[in-house]
Amino acid sequence: xxxxxxxxxxxxxIIQGGMIWCSGWELASSVSNSGGLGLIGAAxxxxxxxxxxxxxxxxxxxxPFGVNLPLLYRDLDQHIQIIIEMGVKIxxxxxxxxxxxxxxxxxxxxxxxxxxxxxxxxxxxxxAGVDAIVCEGFEAGGHNGKEEITSMCLIPNVSENVHIPVxxxxxxxxxxxxxxxxSLGAEGVQIGSRFVASQECSAHPxxxxxxxxxxxxxxMLSLKKLTAVRLLNNNxxxxxxxxxxxGDSIEELRELLGRxxxxxxxxxxxxxxxxxxxGQVSSMINEIKPVKAIIDExxxxxEIEKERISKIEF
Amino acid sequence: xxxxxxxxxxxxxIIQGGMIWCSGWELASSVSNSGGLGLIGAAxxxxxxxxxxxxxxxxxxxxPFGVNLPLLYRDLDQHIQIIIEMGVKIxxxxxxxxxxxxxxxxxxxxxxxxxxxxxxxxxxxxxAGVDAIVCEGFEAGGHNGKEEITSMCLIPNVSENVHIPVxxxxxxxxxxxxxxxxSLGAEGVQIGSRFVASQECSAHPxxxxxxxxxxxxxxMLSLKKLTAVRLLNNNxxxxxxxxxxxGDSIEELRELLGRxxxxxxxxxxxxxxxxxxxGQVSSMINEIKPVKAIIDExxxxxEIEKERISKIEF
Numbered sequence: 343x344x345x346x347x348x349x350x351x352x353x354x355x356i357i358q359g360g361m362i363w364c365s366g367w368e369l370a371s372s373v374s375n376s377g378g379l380g381l382i383g384a385a386x387x388x389x390x391x392x393x394x395x396x397x398x399x400x401x402x403x404x405x406p407f408g409v410n411l412p413l414l415y416r417d418l419d420q421h422i423q424i425i426i427e428m429g430v431k432i433x434x435x436x437x438x439x440x441x442x443x444x445x446x447x448x449x450x451x452x453x454x455x456x457x458x459x460x461x462x463x464x465x466x467x468x469x470a471g472v473d474a475i476v477c478e479g480f481e482a483g484g485h486n487g488k489e490e491i492t493s494m495c496l497i498p499n500v501s502e503n504v505h506i507p508v509x510x511x512x513x514x515x516x517x518x519x520x521x522x523x524x525s526l527g528a529e530g531v532q533i534g535s536r537f538v539a540s541q542e543c544s545a546h547p548x549x550x551x552x553x554x555x556x557x558x559x560x561x562m563l564s565l566k567k568l569t570a571v572r573l574l575n576n577n578x579x580x581x582x583x584x585x586x587x588x589g590d591s592i593e594e595l596r597e598l599l600g601r602x603x604x605x606x607x608x609x610x611x612x613x614x615x616x617x618x619x620x621g622q623v624s625s626m627i628n629e630i631k632p633v634k635a636i637i638d639e640x641x642x643x644x645e646i647e648k649e650r651i652s653k654i655e656f
Numbered sequence: 657x658x659x660x661x662x663x664x665x666x667x668x669x670i671i672q673g674g675m676i677w678c679s680g681w682e683l684a685s686s687v688s689n690s691g692g693l694g695l696i697g698a699a700x701x702x703x704x705x706x707x708x709x710x711x712x713x714x715x716x717x718x719x720p721f722g723v724n725l726p727l728l729y730r731d732l733d734q735h736i737q738i739i740i741e742m743g744v745k746i747x748x749x750x751x752x753x754x755x756x757x758x759x760x761x762x763x764x765x766x767x768x769x770x771x772x773x774x775x776x777x778x779x780x781x782x783x784a785g786v787d788a789i790v791c792e793g794f795e796a797g798g799h800n801g802k803e804e805i806t807s808m809c810l811i812p813n814v815s816e817n818v819h820i821p822v823x824x825x826x827x828x829x830x831x832x833x834x835x836x837x838x839s840l841g842a843e844g845v846q847i848g849s850r851f852v853a854s855q856e857c858s859a860h861p862x863x864x865x866x867x868x869x870x871x872x873x874x875x876m877l878s879l880k881k882l883t884a885v886r887l888l889n890n891n892x893x894x895x896x897x898x899x900x901x902x903g904d905s906i907e908e909l910r911e912l913l914g915r916x917x918x919x920x921x922x923x924x925x926x927x928x929x930x931x932x933x934x935g936q937v938s939s940m941i942n943e944i945k946p947v948k949a950i951i952d953e954x955x956x957x958x959e960i961e962k963e964r965i966s967k968i969e970f
Contacts, residue, residue, distance in 0.1 A: 344968070347970075353970065354970055355970075363700060371850070388858055422754065423672070435678060442702055460872055460873060461872055462872070479806065479808065480806060481805075481806040481809050482793065484839055488873075488875035489873035490794075490876065490877070490935060490936075491795075491838055491872060491873065492793065492794060492795040492806040492807065492826075492827055493806065493808045494793065494795055494806065494807045494808055494826070494827030494828070494833060494836060494940070495795055495827045495872075495937055496938075498830060498832050498833065498940065499872060499939065504682065510804075512808070513806055513808030513809045513837065514808070514889075516812060518812050518839055518840050518841060519808055519812065519839075519840065521839040521965070522808060522836035522839040522840050523836075524834075524838075524968065525832055525835040525836040525839050525961055525965055526832050526833065527832060557805060558776070558805060558809075558813060559802075559803035559805065562804065563804070567901075587881075587903060588903045589901060589902045589903020589904075590903075620739050621811045622804075622805060622806060623809055625806075625809070625813065626809070626812065626813055631709045634701060642968060645970075646675050647839055648965060648966065648968065651835070651839055651962060651965060652962060653660070654838060654963070656661075656665065656668055656669075656955060656959075
């Protein structure tokens with residue numbers, strides 16, 4: 343037991359990151375049923391879709407689960423209303439300031455965790471009253487911080503400078519990396535990419551296969567002039583790279599990005615023109631497995647590596 | 657004892673990275689006298705300067721030390737001749753292919769380690785016959801890989817796919833990070849930035865002070881169109897950023913860089929126009945200390961954190 347397992351009432355301090363188009367009720371409930379904390383990713387859901395996923399998740403698991411809620415989303419107020427109405431007890435917020443919404447959620451008995459990518463926002467989140475922080479390093483998939491701070495540097499710097507518990511995210515897909523995160527001061531890990539390659543993930547099979555087949559160097563933090571996002575190398579990514587190298591403006595990049603690209607890539611399986619968000623760790627993911635097998639393997643490896651480390655003597 | 661301490665005949669598996677303008681005989685011998693492995697950084701030295709530093713290092717320590725040798729350096733053949741003549745027993749090579757020079761060095765009884773930033777070159781180095789590999793993550797200072805693979809992702813991927821021991825570099829300045837590196841599969845750590853903030857480092861005091869005063873987000877991987885290098889934010893860095901954002905060509909960037917900027921910054925202390933190479937971990941370095949105090953602190957913290965980790969139970 344540690345502060346993270348106690349906070350959420352879960353067996354293992356493994357949180358499945360909320361990911362657009364990838365984390366519906368099936369993935370979230372499977373993670374919760376396997377001893378971790380599953381999160382429904384609200385960002386790709388209309389309000390009524392979110393309601394439906396919460397309902398199905400409640401039916402599929404008796405264990406705690408949560409919702410991931412980007413605070414810049416257009417349907418935010420409706421999402422919050424549904425979360426409260428439906429009795430969701432855990433919310434992970436991201437992409438925005440937690441100052442306004444943390445009190446509203448906490449007044450309704452909800453545990454609140456905010457995702458940050460630097461110490462400055464970790465401290466602001468603590469002041470806003472959140473219960474824990476996710477520290478997301480540069481290697482993480484999807485949207486990410488402009489300062490490009492990696493997990494190795496971010497986790498110790500934040501955990502030594504806040505009082506609330508830190509959940510490490512970015513580069514974590516195996517037991518060794520979970521042990522490294524704990525060595526650096528984390529009390530939990532948030533895992534995204536590894537769960538994309540699960541049977542229960544709602545991503546298109548083409549995207550899952552692309553993750554399994556990806557090699558080192560195949561992801562890159564892109565679109566830094568708009569909102570930094572780690573993408574898998576494909577035709578669309580190459581167009582972005584060319585545009586950035588020739589110094590395209592924010593407006594030109596926005597036009598190139600267009601609308602609906604992430605749905606096209608991750609949900610509809612267009613590997614050529616879609617936006618494929620995945621972490622650097624994808625190069626180490628070689629198989630699509632059931633969620634329970636992934637979690638069991640991570641915990642088992644964590645224990646084996648912990649035994650190995652505990653025997654080091656100088 | 658592990659494979660790294662055995663390979664070099666040292667007490668602690670801590671290697672001080674060879675750094676231009678920062679790592680002369682005084683730093684290297686102090687690290688070796690404190691139980692680690694000191695490296696003289698040959699890249700900023702004319703052949704006769706290197707000879708002088710080796711001689712002084714031999715007089716200052718009876719413990720093993722080595723030389724870091726970038727393989728693309730113009731005086732390379734003279735450097736290698738001096739290293740062999742002077743009886744140096746350990747060479748860390750970087751920035752180039754180890755295929756040609758590893759056999760020459762090994763025939764002369766020298767242990768050879770090559771620095772890489774991805775698995776592909778780790779495997780090529782192993783084939784070339786090196787004794788160990790340094791895996792340098794994206795967070796490391798100075799010249800770095802184009803693929804931007806962080807230590808969290810690089811160390812496990814390489815250590816699981818080569819047979820020779822792996823030394824982790826990038827983001828490691830404290831005991832917690834050393835423990836994380838070992839968790840990920842490393843058997844040694846190479847530390848650069850933390851030793852810049854040592855009394856024995858040959859860097860200009862202005863640069864050491866700038867490292868101590870730096871905050872998170874103050875370093876960035878730059879000049880990717882030329883040779884990727886992690887720089888500390890200053891006037892010169894801002895000019896590079898502007899040039900990159902407007903899509904300047906390789907030739908324009910080369911002209912902006914000019915010659916002698918790293919000496920101007922790190923050795924002569926021009927914090928405005930100089931090139932200041934330092935790792936992301938600099939934001940966590942808050943004091944200039946003697947080398948022995950740095951190494952003792954890292955080892956002591958490593959032990960404390962190892963005890964903490966060994967007690968985790970799920």
